[in-house]
Amino acid sequence: MSDTIKSKRLEGTHLIVETKDGTNTYDAKFLVAALLIYIARGSGQIEPEEAAKMIDLIEDHFHMQGAESLELLTRAMTEMAENPELGQSLVDLAPTLSESDKEDIALMALKVIAADGRREVAEMEKFNEAVQAIGISPDTVHRAFDRYFAETMPGL
């Protein structure tokens, strides 16, 4: 996929995107991978620890094999680099996510941000943009933060 989007439509849980090069289909898995990449890129570049964390999180959340999650992540990375408009289009998949999904996604994003040992302001800004874009409510974000702190700092 390498050109401006000509049309897009939601069919069930899949987003069908047409460009001059052909038609591609995206689902919630791709949306999650793309969203994590968008946030990890917030600091300027994806760090290896962030890449490894994204692979693990996608693998766990979607019950995928390691090679599958790696392939999904790199596909999302490449397609988003080729087509900067794609990220905005993927927002159309947000209605296919449940509140529970959204909370899990917010939690995954927080874990990716912290993966390289630094919580960059720019990454938190991207996080805020992303949660707004896919309609994650402040309450859901709070629950994700609670879970994040409970998992990473259980003594608090």
Place this chain on the structure above:
Amino acid sequence: MGGAAVSDDGWILRPATAADIVALMDWFRSKEDVEIWGGPEFVYPFTLETFRRDIRWERINSYSLFDPRGTFAAFGQLYLRKQRVHLARLVVAPTMRRRGVGKRLIGRLMAVGRSLYASSEYSLFVFRGNVSALECYRSLGFEVVDYPQDMPHADVCYFLTRPHELEEK
């Protein structure tokens, strides 16, 4: 993958990992970027599979350089080519350019190469249009020499070598 991690001044060079390759892929956002780095045959748009194949991930020693904050700063490969330590696919992260990172990378790769292989020279190829890289290599003592007859792209690339003994001077 040969060669131990080398650390100096807080900068660390270590053998590249699979996660490094994923991060590395994100440094290339256009066909031109990839061609200057990996050559005209490098497939773009790439997939993980084509990227790994085109950098010969399974066959060549690959290294990642990290700055004192732990930021992935540069990547490079080395192997023995015609009795020389050959440096290949050298690249500095887009966010880290023009800060001398390339020189740090090459210095550390040369040290690893010396420890791995019995040779008296280093070599590398560079695209003629990659002026900043060419300047960097020349500043480190590399000189343009006759292009190997058995290699393609003589019309668009230079071949440079440098003796090891410059390090003692």
